[in-house]
Each structure stands twice: as C-alpha cells, then as structure tokens.
Amino acid sequence: MSVEAREARQPWILLSPALTAIFLLLFVPLLFIVVYSFWLRTSTGADQVGFFLDNWREALSDAFYRDILLFTLKIATITTLVCAVMGYPAAYVIARSKGNKALLLLLLMLPFWISYIIRTMSWINILGVSGALNTALLWLGVINEPIQMLYNQTTVILGLVHFLLPFMILNVFVSLEGIDTNLEDAANSLGATRMQAFWQVTLPLSLPGLAAGGLLCFVLGAGTYITPLVLGGPGDAMFANLVFEAIITQLNWPLGSALSLMLLAVLGALVLIYNRYLGMAQLMKGLG
Amino acid sequence: MTKKIDNTTRYERLRERYMNGDLDRRSFLGLIGAAGLAYGVQTPFAKYANAATVSQVRFDGWGGVVSEALRENAFDPFEAETGIKVVDGTFGGADEYISRVKASQEGEYNIAHLSGVFDYARYHNLGLSTELNEDNIPNLEYVIPKLIDVFRAVTDGKLSCVPYDYGTTGLAYNRKYISDEEMQEKGANILLDPARKGKIAGWSDWRTRMWYAALQTGQNPNDVTDEEACWDAVRAHRDLLLKYWGSGAELMSLLAEEEIHVTEGWSGRIYALQEQGHDIGYMDPPNGFGWQECMFVLKGSPMEACEELLNFMLAPETAIAVAEGQNYPPALDPTKVDLGDKIPTLPAFDPTGKLDGLTFADPEYWNGHEQAWSKEFGRVQKGY
Numbered sequence: 001m002s003v004e005a006r007e008a009r010q011p012w013i014l015l016s017p018a019l020t021a022i023f024l025l026l027f028v029p030l031l032f033i034v035v036y037s038f039w040l041r042t043s044t045g046a047d048q049v050g051f052f053l054d055n056w057r058e059a060l061s062d063a064f065y066r067d068i069l070l071f072t073l074k075i076a077t078i079t080t081l082v083c084a085v086m087g088y089p090a091a092y093v094i095a096r097s098k099g100n101k102a103l104l105l106l107l108l109m110l111p112f113w114i115s116y117i118i119r120t121m122s123w124i125n126i127l128g129v130s131g132a133l134n135t136a137l138l139w140l141g142v143i144n145e146p147i148q149m150l151y152n153q154t155t156v157i158l159g160l161v162h163f164l165l166p167f168m169i170l171n172v173f174v175s176l177e178g179i180d181t182n183l184e185d186a187a188n189s190l191g192a193t194r195m196q197a198f199w200q201v202t203l204p205l206s207l208p209g210l211a212a213g214g215l216l217c218f219v220l221g222a223g224t225y226i227t228p229l230v231l232g233g234p235g236d237a238m239f240a241n242l243v244f245e246a247i248i249t250q251l252n253w254p255l256g257s258a259l260s261l262m263l264l265a266v267l268g269a270l271v272l273i274y275n276r277y278l279g280m281a282q283l284m285k286g287l288g
Numbered sequence: 289m290t291k292k293i294d295n296t297t298r299y300e301r302l303r304e305r306y307m308n309g310d311l312d313r314r315s316f317l318g319l320i321g322a323a324g325l326a327y328g329v330q331t332p333f334a335k336y337a338n339a340a341t342v343s344q345v346r347f348d349g350w351g352g353v354v355s356e357a358l359r360e361n362a363f364d365p366f367e368a369e370t371g372i373k374v375v376d377g378t379f380g381g382a383d384e385y386i387s388r389v390k391a392s393q394e395g396e397y398n399i400a401h402l403s404g405v406f407d408y409a410r411y412h413n414l415g416l417s418t419e420l421n422e423d424n425i426p427n428l429e430y431v432i433p434k435l436i437d438v439f440r441a442v443t444d445g446k447l448s449c450v451p452y453d454y455g456t457t458g459l460a461y462n463r464k465y466i467s468d469e470e471m472q473e474k475g476a477n478i479l480l481d482p483a484r485k486g487k488i489a490g491w492s493d494w495r496t497r498m499w500y501a502a503l504q505t506g507q508n509p510n511d512v513t514d515e516e517a518c519w520d521a522v523r524a525h526r527d528l529l530l531k532y533w534g535s536g537a538e539l540m541s542l543l544a545e546e547e548i549h550v551t552e553g554w555s556g557r558i559y560a561l562q563e564q565g566h567d568i569g570y571m572d573p574p575n576g577f578g579w580q581e582c583m584f585v586l587k588g589s590p591m592e593a594c595e596e597l598l599n600f601m602l603a604p605e606t607a608i609a610v611a612e613g614q615n616y617p618p619a620l621d622p623t624k625v626d627l628g629d630k631i632p633t634l635p636a637f638d639p640t641g642k643l644d645g646l647t648f649a650d651p652e653y654w655n656g657h658e659q660a661w662s663k664e665f666g667r668v669q670k671g672y
Binding site: 229 | 381383384386387390410413414415486526529530531532534541545546547658659662663666667669670671672
C-alpha cells in the first residue's frame with residue numbers, strides 16, 4: 001500500500017470507533033423513532049404497525065404544539081442571552097487571572113460533580129416559602145410574610161441558567177485563552193484605551209467561543225424537560241415535556257416520536273442557519 | 289477428573305502467558321476480543337439457561353416511605369430466608385412504569401405495585417399478565433374476598449396479582465390556614481376556592497383530576513354525564529394552582545414546606561406527614577377516590593420465585609409490619625386476622641372488611657376514557 005493511501009486511510013481508522021458508536025447509538029435509534037412516528041396508538045395502548053400520517057398531521061397542524069414550541073424557543077433564547085451576559089465576564093476574569101486560574105477552573109467544574117436534578121431541586125430550598133431567601137428576608141424584617149418565588153417562568157430560566165452557565169463560561173474561556181495578550185498591549189501602545197482594546201480586539205477574537213457557547217446553551221436549553229417539571233408552574237411546560245407526556249403518560253410512542261423528530265428538525269434547522277451565518281468557520285474567515 | 293475454571297482464572301492465565309512472552313500482543317488482544325464478543329453474543333440468551341436457578345426478583349413500587357416499609361419488613365427478611373435477592377426500583381405512576389416495561393425485554397421486570405383495578409385491567413389488556421398458581425400462595429386465604437374477586441373478574445377467574453393494600457386519595461389541608469369546619473363545609477370545592485389562589489396544588493394524574501372535577505360538579509365519578517362541565521372545573525382548578533405534583537415525595541414536600549395549603553393527597557402519605565408532626569388534616573369527601581393496590585406479576589417472570597415472595601409478603605406478620613410502615617391498611621381481612629393497634633387508626637381503614645364505604649374506579653369505564661381524557665388533560669394542564 002502506498003504512503004498516500006495509508007495516510008488517507010488513517011483518519012478513518014482513528015474515527016471508526018466514534019463513527020461506529022454514533023451509527024449504533026444515535027443513527028439506528030433515530031431510524032427506529034422515524035419508523036415509530038408512522039405507527040398508530042390503539043385504544044388499549046398497543047401500537048398499530050403501518051404507515052400512517054396521522055401523528056405528523058397532528059403535530060404539524062395543531063396550534064397547541066406550535067405554541068409550546070415557540071414558548072420553548074423563547075425560553076431557550078432568553079436563557080442563552082443571560083448566560084452570555086453573565087458568562088463572558090466570568091470567563092474573562094478566569095482567562096486573565098494569574099496564579100489562581102486552576103482554582104477558578106476547578107470551581108467552575110464543581111457543579112458538574114453534583115447531579116443536574118439535585119442542582120435544580122436545590123432552588124426549592126433557596127426560593128421556597130420556607131427557603132433560605134424568604135427566611136433571611138423575614139429575619140431581617142424586609143418582608144412580613146414569605147414571597148411566592150417558585151414555580152413560574154422566571155424560576156425556569158433561573159434553573160436553566162444555573163445548569164448552562166458553566167458550558168458558556170468554558171467555551172468563552174477556551175476562546176480567550178487562545179488570544180495572544182500582546183495584541184491588547186499592541187492596541188494600547190497604538191493609543192487605544194483598555195476599553196477600546198477590548199471592544200475592537202479581544203471581543204471580536206473571542207466571538208467564536210461565545211458563538212459556540214451560545215449554540216450549546218440554546219440547544220441544551222430547548223431540549224430540557226427536568227427544569228420546567230421541577231421549577232415551572234402549570235403554564236411553563238416546554239416541548240420536551242410534551243414528548244415525555246406523549247411517551248410516558250399517554251403511552252403514545254408514535255405521537256411522541258413524531259414530536260421528538262419535530263423538535264430535532266427545528267433545532268437542526270437552527271443549527272444549520274447558525275452555521276451559515278454565525279458559524280465558527282464564517283467568523284474565522286471574517287476575522288482572517 | 290477435570291477441574292473447572294472460571295473466567296477470571298482463564299484471563300489471569302492468559303495474561304500471565306502474555307507477560308511471560310509466551311503469547312504475542314496481537315494474539316493476546318485477539319483472544320480477549322473474542323472472549324468479549326462471545327460474552328456479548330451469549331448474554332441475551334443466557335437468561336433462558338439461567339431461568340432454572342432464580343437468584344433475584346425485580347420489584348417496582350412507589351418509592352418513599354412505601355418502598356422503605358417494603359424493603360425493611362418484607363424484602364430483607366425474604367432475602368435472608370430464601371437467598372433470593374429482591375432488586376427494588378421505583379416509579380412515579382403506572383403510566384410511566386408501563387412505558388419502561390414496554391421498552392424492556394420480557395422478564396426484566398417481575399413484580400409491580402399497581403394501584404387500582406383499572407391498571408390491572410390495562411396491563412392485562414396489553415398482554416402483560418400471568419397466571420398465578422394459587423396453591424403456592426396459601427396466605428391468600430387471609431385476604432379480603434371482595435378485593436380478590438374484582439381482579440378475578442378481569443382475568444377470567446384467574447389471578448395475575450395478589451391484593452396488598454388499599455387507601456384513598458382525599459383532601460389534605462394545612463390546619464394552620466384551613467379549619468376542619470371549612471373543609472367539611474366546602475368539601476372537594478375547596479380546590480376551586482379563588483381566595484386560595486396560588487396555595488392550591490393537585491396531582492398531575494388525569495384520573496384524579498376528572499374524579500375530583502366530577503365531585504365538584506355534583507356528578508358520579510364512575511358515570512360522568514356532563515363532560516364539558518368537568519373540564520371547566522379542571523381548568524378552574526388549574527388557574528388557581530401553584531403546581532401539579534408528580535410524586536408522593538413532592539406532595540409531602542409541598543405540604544410540609546407550606547408552599548401550598550390544600551391539595552388532594554394519598555392517605556398514607558398524609559398520615560406519614562401527621563406522624564412527622566405536621567398539622568395536616570385529611571378528609572375523604574363523599575364519593576372520595578378509593579383504590580386498592582396489588583402486587584402484579586408480569587409476563588416472563590420466574591413464577592415460583594414470585595409466588596414465594598408474594599406468599600411471604602402476605603403472611604400476616606409481614607403484611608402488618610409493611611402496612612404500619614407505609615401507612616396504608618393491608619388487604620388482610622380484619623375479621624380473620626388481628627391487625628394490631630396502629631392499623632385501625634389509619635385513614636380509609638374498614639374494620640368490617642367489606643369496604644362498602646369506599647368508592648372504587650370502575651375499570652371498564654375509566655379505561656374506556658383513558659386515551660381521550662389523558663390527552664385532553666395534557667392540554668388543559670398547560671393552559672389550553
């Protein structure tokens with residue numbers, strides 16, 4: 001075998017375990033879901049095998065699903081923006097810190113050591129009627145009776161930000177770490193203020209990280225169902241909750257499959273649009 | 289005589305040969321890979337070969353104090369006596385559990401703590417039932433006959449379960465904010481009291497919602513004639529609600545933390561709260577939701593081991609200890625068995641063993657509406 005042929009094969013050999021895993025654990029189950037989405041649920045709860053478009057017709061034409069989908073995208077967008085605003089300064093501080101960077105990174109990783117569900121439920125102990133915040137406010141005499149802070153849209157966003165913020169910080173941090181600090185010094189030496197150097201040099205160069213973090217936060221936020229379940233009220237259900245209910249509560253796997261594919265298609269389309277206009281390749285090209 | 293060696297010894301010998309240089313790296317890795325492949329291929333079929341020697345039984349129930357009571361008073365002593373391990377899991381409801389069973393291989397799940405004859409009928413209609421050999425469960429003689437008969441009626445005189453306990457889903461309220469007199473006066477309509485907006489909760493279970501809506505609209509829960517009025521009541525309740533709870537633990541937390549003042553709740557869980565010192569009242573309104581729970585054996589389970597466990601669980605000393613732990617009266621007939629001091633004080637307990645005072649869900653009626661009503665509630669629940 002020629003050297004060229006061997007070199008051409010090498011990436012595929014290295015990629016083959018990952019590709020096999022993706023094929024078996026993602027692609028094949030996805031195919032099952034596609035097939036399921038064309039079946040029907042009978043009144044006993046059993047599935048009727050065949051090719052029926054009923055689930056797709058219902059998922060695409062029913063305003064109920066459309067409204068919840070729009071609500072989901074809204075919550076994911078707000079969460080992503082909040083994560084970006086809160087995450088960037090934190091990532092900047094970590095990237096520019098001297099000496100205690102390892103400690104700050106360790107602190108950033110700490111939440112991952114605790115289950116996401118437990119982290120979400122911890123808000124009940126903080127914001128609940130008998131929670132830490134109400135107790136403190138009552139003790140300080142700021143309020144006379146506990147404030148109802150839980151089980152609304154704000155607590156859902158709060159829970160999501162709590163969950164997703166580390167992802168944003170890590171992405172931005174990696175991007176900032178890769179920027180040569182001499183560039184900022186060069187800008188300063190050419191007469192730019194520290195703020196101007198940040199806006200015109202550092203921020204544009206770190207945009208790929210911000211964009212990658214934003215995409216990750218958005219996709220993870222739009223696909224969550226635990227947070228609205230634990231911290232949301234009756235009107236705060238997100239699209240993944242509908243999938244959960246169709247499959248688990250109503251035992252309607254075919255409809256649940258159609259709904260999950262619908263969410264996948266919408267998020268997939270958004271990722272494609274993002275890559276087309278904001279993708280890292282485009283950003284790098286623009287910066288180049 | 290040939291000495292049998294286990295897989296660990298085989299691996300150790302192979303590794304030793306490799307380390308000694310008797311085996312090249314390629315052959316060593318090839319043999320390890322082949323062993324892994326052979327194990328992977330045979331594993332799905334191994335259960336048939338292993339079926340003759342049952343070493344464990346899987347049990348799934350409602351978690352919390354109920355699971356703790358079963359583990360401590362039934363499973364641990366059973367394991368000590370028989371050597372058969374009981375692996376216990378939990379679920380939030382029979383709907384969720386049925387999805388797991390559907391996604392599993394036959395025999396993976398064995399015994400489920402099902403609630404209501406409607407679930408028994410549903411599982412049977414899905415082809416998940418078995419036929420118990422009642423000769424292996426002599427302790428069935430202590431069970432209230434009425435509880436057994438309703439199950440027999442569903443499965444042509446046979447049994448796929450043993451009745452185990454019963455209880456009610458009544459009204460639970462915080463006495464600090466709501467008096468017993470007010471509860472007696474308002475009954476199920478307390479859940480529609482606008483003055484308590486934001487301090488009301490409810491179970492996210494379509495049956496319970498429709499049952500209480502029937503009570504709130506003055507209808508028979510087992511024969512609703514004005515369905516739209518019921519949905520209006522469900523919507524009115526939703527608009528006053530702080531949260532739909534999804535598990536017994538969440539119900540207890542909401543009441544204990546005083547996030548809510550009133551909800552409907554499971555009798556045993558409310559009793560547990562009272563035992564913990566919380567001043568929570570409990571009331572079954574007229575036609576309140578009664579239910580009987582059973583231990584259902586799923587298709588593909590090791591029958592003799594399951595029957596042995598069920599018989600052990602029904603032994604009066606075990607059933608009484610479990611009942612005292614989980615705070616639901618056992619299915620044992622109080623006219624045949626002395627149930628001790630605590631059980632007669634539990635909510636829903638019937639000393640006659642006839643259970644005439646409880647209204648149970650008609651399985652045919654409720655399962656007939658399951659598809660439409662569960663879907664409709666899914667929408668109403670979210671503000672539609």
